[in-house]
Amino acid sequence: MREDEQVPPTETAEDAMQQLRSKAAELLLREEWKESVQIYSQFINLCQEEMIKISNDPDQVSKLHKSLCLAFSNRAEARLRLRDFNEALQDCEQALKIETTHFKALLCKGKILLSLNTYSLALDCFKATLLDAHASGNLETVNGFLEKCKKLEYQSRTGAFDLSDWVLSGFRGKYPEMAEYVGAVQIKKSEISGRGLFATKNIDAGTLVLVTKAIAIERGILSGEDSSERTQLVMWKNFIDKIVESTSKCQRTHHLISTLSSGENEDELEVPDISLFRPESEESDYSNEKLDMDRILNILDVNSLVEDAVSAKVLGKNRGFHGVGLWLLASFINHSCNPNARRMHVGDFVMIHASRDVKVGEEITFAYFDMLSSLEKRKEMSQTWGFHCNCRRCKFEEGMSSKQELGEIEMGLERGIDAGCAVYRLEENMKRWIIRGKEKGYMRASIWSAYAETYGSERLMKRWGRRIPATEVVVDSVVEAVGSDERVSKVLMEGLKRSGCGVAEMERTTKFGRGLYGKVVKKQALRSLLEMDIC
């Protein structure tokens, strides 16, 4: 039904209201949310007009109040399904003004608050539904929501997430329920560029830094070159539409998006308070500056992330899909080629954990692109992101780039020289140049594929094995320098399979796995994830 289409005139207002009410309820049942909102709006207007006319008849007024209350609750439910959270919340408030313990209105308000990640407010709301007589017939539903709220409130307060059962079931069933969480971090000016996220406490490898849900996400399957380019364009357009819709529907989203960098004068941007991004944030007074389309496009260019990037991990159903999304707080994390954090995607959530131990005051960084590649390749990739990488590793490798031998090794690898030979030459040169500690790890990470090929090949190991360092030595130094990575884990696990796994090796893999997958899985699930990596 079109918005301007009116219900045919009826003999009395009561008949007209009856017709509108039945029609709206039918549309609600059929899950035609938009249409249902329109008809409920007509009903509510008519009902309010009638109330003025019959204000001296208390029985009639009370009857109309009841209908009005139900209509507000039902319109709220439809608006909730359309993700018009603010309007849905207003409808609930209107209903609750008429009847303070109205079951449907409270239940719907609880669901909206849950969608807005305000877990404790949602919990209070679901508890209040128990005061209404209708609760007894809906106890299972209410208890389900109460349990969910308690779990999410706990997760969001403590950061104690456990995905073990889901991982061990082979990612079967629905995604695990997850809350948003902000760990021991704050936003500050960064030496890398603009603003960044910084640790406010020492953070162990594997500890969560933040968990946040995408504002919008678009996924598709990419196949054949031509169609994948077209698919990506269509996906990008759909993604933009979703973001525009979210900003128009929610003042908070609009405001938070406007705090993100659009790539210009980053060092002059204001530093927002992290509390704005906390799930239970009670801020409601948003002075929304206008976000024109150009600004939105620039913000998305600078801040959107691809789920299936080499530097990220996707768990569960969305594996195999190409996904692009915007995660607000994660957008303050700068890139580094020797990062100390990793991102893992679970459904629409991104979970970011420390991939190495992080000291208080240190900036949290993750890799936007493949850190196991040469300086030249990384320069190309950072250019496509529109910046020149200022990280410590790039600065060190830039200093080394005058070494002719390095250029020869890289050129040799491009021309297909023996990977073992390249590894041997780099190791020998590093001895000559007296390269130590993390810097050794940086250089090894730059030609990681040659190390992986050598350690993975019986033939190459026969030839070079005794002249190059043992697998564990190289793996440890690379992880120490640039953090854990699945490809490094693969080499480690394959090596252990060949040589056998004692207690010390088990400990090493667990520590390594924590950096890779975080503490959100227990030991057994962690091992299962590590084993999946070698398949």
Ligand SMILES: C[S@@+](CC[C@H](N)C(=O)[O-])C[C@H]1O[C@@H](n2cnc3c(N)ncnc32)[C@H](O)[C@@H]1O
């Ligand atoms: C997602 S934002 C990161 C947060 C941003 N610094 C801010 O103030 O909002 C990405 C932008 O940060 C800057 N950036 C991130 N990592 C960088 C790096 N390693 N070197 C130089 N600039 C970087 C670039 O301008 C990039 O376009």
